[in-house]
Amino acid sequence: MSDIWNVLADNTDLFRTGFANTIKLFLIAAVGSLLFGTLLAMLRVSPVPILRGAGTAYVTVLRNTPLTLVLFFFAFAYPLLDIVRISFFTAAAIGLTVYTSAFVCEVVRSGINTVNVGQAEAARALGLTFAQIVGSVVLPQALRSVVPPLTSVQIALLKNTTIAAGFSVFEAGAIRDNLSERGENILIGLGWVALGFLILVIPLTLVQRSLERRWSVAR
Amino acid sequence: MSAVLFDVPGPRAIARNRLSAVLGTVVILGLVAYVGYRFYDTGQFEGRVWSWLQYERIQTDLVKALLATLQAFAVGAVLALAFGAVFAAGRLSEHAWLRVPSMAIVEFFRAIPLLILIFLFYYGLPAAGVKMTPFMALVLGLMLYNGSVLAEIFRAGILSLPRGQSEAAYALGMRKTQVMTLVLLPQAVRAMLPAIVSQLVVLLKDTALGFLITYYELLKYTQNIGGSPQFGRPFIPVLIVVSAIYITLCLLLSWLATYLESRNRRSRKVQGGTTAEIAPEQPPLVPPGSGSI
Helix, strand or coil: CHHHHHHHHCCHHHHHHHHHHHHHHHHHHHHHHHHHHHHHHHHHHCCCHHHHHHHHHHHHHHHCCCHHHHHHHHHHHHHHHCCCCCCHHHHHHHHHHHHHHHHHHHHHHHHHHHCCHHHHHHHHHCCCCHHHHHHHHHHHHHHHHHHHHHHHHHHHHHHHHHHHHHHCCCCHHHHHHHHHHCCCCHHHHHHHHHHHHHHHHHHHHHHHHHHHHHHCCCC | CHHHHCCCCCHHHHHHHHHHHHHHHHHHHHHHHHHHHHHHHCCCCCHHHHHHHHCHHHHHHHHHHHHHHHHHHHHHHHHHHHHHHHHHHHHCCCCHHHHHHHHHHHHHHHHCCHHHHHHHHHHHHHHCCCCCCHHHHHHHHHHHHHHHHHHHHHHHHHHCCCHHHHHHHHHCCCCHHHHHHHHHHHHHHHHHHHHHHHHHHHHHHHHHHHHHHCCCCHHHHHHHHHCCHHHCCCHHHHHHHHHHHHHHHHHHHHHHHHHHHHHHHHHHHHCCCCCCCCCCCCCCCCCCCCCCC
């Protein structure tokens, strides 16, 4: 029993920096993917065919490519292009953002499409201005159907950050390498990492489920 | 949608729209051109970095790597579907001693990152004295993680059916197992087919994680060939080929789902409304792909 505890107690430095970096990577990629994903969704509904096409092509390519491959690209192939030198951490943050944006885009786009056209028509018939229609009629309804699936996407992003461990970023997924260098029991160490993720993910899942329950509106 | 939000554009608004369209197009074309120029400038289109494609050994290796990816996918998918079916049944059980552990297991494996799970099998279990090959660790991880997500999808599918279906079946004197296998499951699978297939696409993409535990699949192949100095480190050409393969495989899988769905819809019409009670336009409870990406 004390064995299990010691693996954590003797290596708190590893666990602390590991999970701190995981959270940092997650926050950067979360904000980045929300912004970029929304921009892509705007492209995908824009009236200009070439912009629409560009958005569709981006989403199709990124959604059907493994994240590991995207991170691989930014870690190994991107430096060969000689553009701007970036650290492995930045490369991972960019890779995660680029990949997650495609999923955010799809969620936002389908969320906006769920709002009944009649809602906007009725608002216009009442004489509301554009800002009023969007701000008080369309967006509040779209938000309700967008936020729960967006939370799922962000939870998946949090779990996906571990893959960056394979590309020279020290975060929770990379704790294992360092533990084995120190000769600790890997099974126990990985058990602690798993527990750390349970602690991070379960509250988010609960929030997501309660949002889904409270905000699901029959249309 | 956007057309109802504001008045029909006048001449000035039309001109403004056109201008922004032109500007947007120029920005995107500029980006593409810049990336293309970087590719050209660093010699990614030169013959030398593509010459690896000519060697027979490397070609057969590519096929081998592709088969390894497909093998992990096929075994993982079958196991995950079976795992999902068993645990969905467990979660829907009337007995608490079955329901509660099934729920705990499904929630546990859904919350842990797949990579940590795979590491647990590959690096963790040998510490406890269990031998593991990369293939086994990868497939076990894929089964537990995607199986748990699939269990949730199956369960949502069965719960989304109208209660009249099971009530009618019970009224006809069917047993619990009969109600489930003959009445509920066939309908639930139809309703959930898009979600199931998009989860299988996720599983296919997740096989790339095998790269991180030295399983020789497409990405490991990319690393081997891409890093070889005698071809001028052709990371980018190999990545282009390999990602084209992945994208084709995933699109084929999605296309298969659309095809099956359209065939289902046709046969439903022929049978004369046996399953007409499930509104086809009703969105599934689990939106496709929301479980994991």
